[in-house]
Amino acid sequence: MRRETQNILLVLLGGALLKISFSGMYLRYVQKSLLPLLIAAGVVMIGLALFAIVTDIRRGRAEAAEAGHEHSSRSTWFLLLPVMAVFLISPPALGGDIVNSAADTNQTQRSRNLLGELPSGDVIPLSMTEFVTRTAWDESGTLDGRRVKLTGFLLRADGETYAARIAISCCAADARPLKVRLGGDVPALPDEQWVEVTGQVVPKSANETNSWVPSFTVDSFTPVAEPVEPYES
Known part of the structure; x- marks a missing residue:
């Protein structure tokens, strides 16, 4: 998987955790006492992704990665589908x-x-x-x-x-x-x-x-x- 895709996944996963945390949707998955851990995990994921992005820009690795791996980008984007589902679909509570x-x-x-x-x-x-x-x-x-x-x-x-x-x-x-x-x-x-x-x-x-x-x-x-x-x- 390309580093750019990894970083995007981290941002989206972290954003998904923060979304369900602050919207209250997390109660469909875990107990209320775990809310601080969910928020912390989301912040850490986004922070790691931003750190990696800044590092790649400084080292020029983003430009180097584009020159020989274009053929793999289509398949890696499919990995984003489960993450997008968290943003678009609100599952019901177990019943x-x-x-x-x-x-x-x-x-x-x-x-x-x-x-x-x-x-x-x-x-x-x-x-x-x-x-x-x-x-x-x-x-x-x-x-x-x-x-x-x-x-x-x-x-x-x-x-x-x-x-x-x-x-x-x-x-x-x-x-x-x-x-x-x-x-x-x-x-x-x-x-x-x-x-x-x-x-x-x-x-x-x-x-x-x-x-x-x-x-x-x-x-x-x-x-x-x-x-x-x-x-x-």
Whole structure:
């Protein structure tokens, strides 16, 4: 690959990292805590490219490279296509496809963190991660009889309706699905519509037989926009 093409690739890759960082698109790929590293990587790439360009101009290598390698320029430009895709295409966040395709046993691989006390109040807002973890590991039944509010996207499979969420530890590559089986009055909304559901867990409904998927009796159901941070940790 010619040095000019290498430098252009570095500039575009660095620019792509900065674009997704400052536009918020990075949340579709990695956790929020990694934002400083993405920005630093983008700045370093652009800096290296600019340093190389200045060095080549001073040494006259750019002119020398043009004289005998014109035949290779067409193929190297194809390498820019994946980079341009980052600028032109905004991929959706992971959704129902990964929940359906992933083994349900992935939900049993979460860590057994110590569960803290539930907050007081008529309705307890919980992440899907904490709710599913509590229904699987909290044998004292602290959620029984408590009204809980969950946020997730709708998913239908095998005649059942679920509220689902994707959790990641670092980035989208280690995504794992979480889902809750919904019962009660569930409106006919399209799959992957984001919703807030309020209701109560069905005691002892999460077990090894159903891959630790709890059942949830809905008493309130509200469509919402996709969260800015679609993934949980």
